[in-house]
Amino acid sequence: MANSPSGDSMLDRLVRILSSFDLNNQSLSVSSLARRADIPKATMYRLLDELVSHDLLARDGSGQVRLGLRLWELANRSAATQDLRTAALPFMEDINQLLGQNTQLSVLHQDEVLIIERLSRPGSVVNQANVAGRMPVHRTSMGMALLAFSRPETIHGFLERHHELMTDAHPELRAEMAEIRRNGFASFDGFIDPETTGAAAPILDEAGYQVAVISVVVPRDSGTLQSAALALRTAARGIARALRLDNI
Amino acid sequence: MANSPSGDSMLDRLVRILSSFDLNNQSLSVSSLARRADIPKATMYRLLDELVSHDLLARDGSGQVRLGLRLWELANRSAATQDLRTAALPFMEDINQLLGQNTQLSVLHQDEVLIIERLSRPGSVVNQANVAGRMPVHRTSMGMALLAFSRPETIHGFLERHHELMTDAHPELRAEMAEIRRNGFASFDGFIDPETTGAAAPILDEAGYQVAVISVVVPRDSGTLQSAALALRTAARGIARALRLDNI
Numbered sequence: 001m002a003n004s005p006s007g008d009s010m011l012d013r014l015v016r017i018l019s020s021f022d023l024n025n026q027s028l029s030v031s032s033l034a035r036r037a038d039i040p041k042a043t044m045y046r047l048l049d050e051l052v053s054h055d056l057l058a059r060d061g062s063g064q065v066r067l068g069l070r071l072w073e074l075a076n077r078s079a080a081t082q083d084l085r086t087a088a089l090p091f092m093e094d095i096n097q098l099l100g101q102n103t104q105l106s107v108l109h110q111d112e113v114l115i116i117e118r119l120s121r122p123g124s125v126v127n128q129a130n131v132a133g134r135m136p137v138h139r140t141s142m143g144m145a146l147l148a149f150s151r152p153e154t155i156h157g158f159l160e161r162h163h164e165l166m167t168d169a170h171p172e173l174r175a176e177m178a179e180i181r182r183n184g185f186a187s188f189d190g191f192i193d194p195e196t197t198g199a200a201a202p203i204l205d206e207a208g209y210q211v212a213v214i215s216v217v218v219p220r221d222s223g224t225l226q227s228a229a230l231a232l233r234t235a236a237r238g239i240a241r242a243l244r245l246d247n248i
Numbered sequence: 249m250a251n252s253p254s255g256d257s258m259l260d261r262l263v264r265i266l267s268s269f270d271l272n273n274q275s276l277s278v279s280s281l282a283r284r285a286d287i288p289k290a291t292m293y294r295l296l297d298e299l300v301s302h303d304l305l306a307r308d309g310s311g312q313v314r315l316g317l318r319l320w321e322l323a324n325r326s327a328a329t330q331d332l333r334t335a336a337l338p339f340m341e342d343i344n345q346l347l348g349q350n351t352q353l354s355v356l357h358q359d360e361v362l363i364i365e366r367l368s369r370p371g372s373v374v375n376q377a378n379v380a381g382r383m384p385v386h387r388t389s390m391g392m393a394l395l396a397f398s399r400p401e402t403i404h405g406f407l408e409r410h411h412e413l414m415t416d417a418h419p420e421l422r423a424e425m426a427e428i429r430r431n432g433f434a435s436f437d438g439f440i441d442p443e444t445t446g447a448a449a450p451i452l453d454e455a456g457y458q459v460a461v462i463s464v465v466v467p468r469d470s471g472t473l474q475s476a477a478l479a480l481r482t483a484a485r486g487i488a489r490a491l492r493l494d495n496i
Binding site (some may be wrong): 009010011012014015019021022023026027050051054055056058066067069070071072073074075076077078080081082083085086089090093105109112114119120130131133134175228 | 253257258259260262268269270271273274280298302303304314315317318319320322323324325326327328329330333334336337341355358362367368378379380381382418459465485
């Protein structure tokens, strides 16, 4: 693709522009967008016109810029996540209602936990997982469940890249992973928030490897962890079955 | 942005590439992607490498190409639709369970109905609305509810652009729109599917204009339309309230 004088391609710039927006920066001024995307302001104005004309970005009434609805549409209408969401949503609703806590659906992506869907519940304990947000593998039950049920080569590669981080947080890593596999779920107290415990059960393919994970965050020491884990494992099996039925 | 010899910009091409995927074409061969996007095959291979390196597109095991998870992540983590979804999902679950039918959340976008969210129900009647899919305004209760509760200038512009289509489908358009506004909901028999009736209630801002619409499709002549409409209007008010609380 055509490169700018600074050597980065149009696509590099586009990705930096889109990456400048996040949950806490849903709209930005042109100046701050240019700064965050590391693009000269005059260039930014020119790019903006073209991006807005395609509705990949949109200007709101006050001159701020945000993502365009067309971008959302293109990214979602054939997303790989859509089949997973469709299969998982009814089971997530069940968990959400029966346990009365926020329920998440996540995948392992580029060595991090990527949240695909979240059902909230008024009065739930604090939970920092947002849709399309990322969380670290080593500090979440979601991440540990995803890793423990990954293919051997995925686990091997991950541990090579993040050896220190993992062994610092999990001195008995091998024993811990074996226990997660034996139990069929992972749970951790207060890694992200000291008052809560996360529990996560993997959704498995027919070879027994994870394709995603379903999880809840419950108040710590609530005594509900074991029953929550069993409910999650039940839901995870239901989702796996729904995914396979869908593929027939 | 830099233009190719044929005069279309990188961004034009990117939008054509992303637009080539849809629900029925979640993965494509490089040849068919090049054909659908109207891009020379050699150019397509070059673009593909760069798009895959940014994870905007991804190659699967069999050499087919699909949208990358990074695209989904960037488009969703700060999407304008996210606040609306979060506010609406609990009410959509209520409708979904109480009426036992598929429930949709949609907005008016570029003169069409864009489906933001859908909750399915096993055993629901046939329903052609998919997440991030589009449907025509004049043939859906969603579209008619959205239009009737739009700002006067939006209605005026829409009717100018689609006069013939609208008056063909709705000979008594003015009376019909007035009735939708009076009733607080729109319903139509069998426009898309002869066996079903759609009902849709607008979610209104404080000035009384729509920001979205919640809808169900029920079996035609089931006698449940009036109660479904009342349930939808109740849910729509709850969503509007949740949206306003969120904005405080």
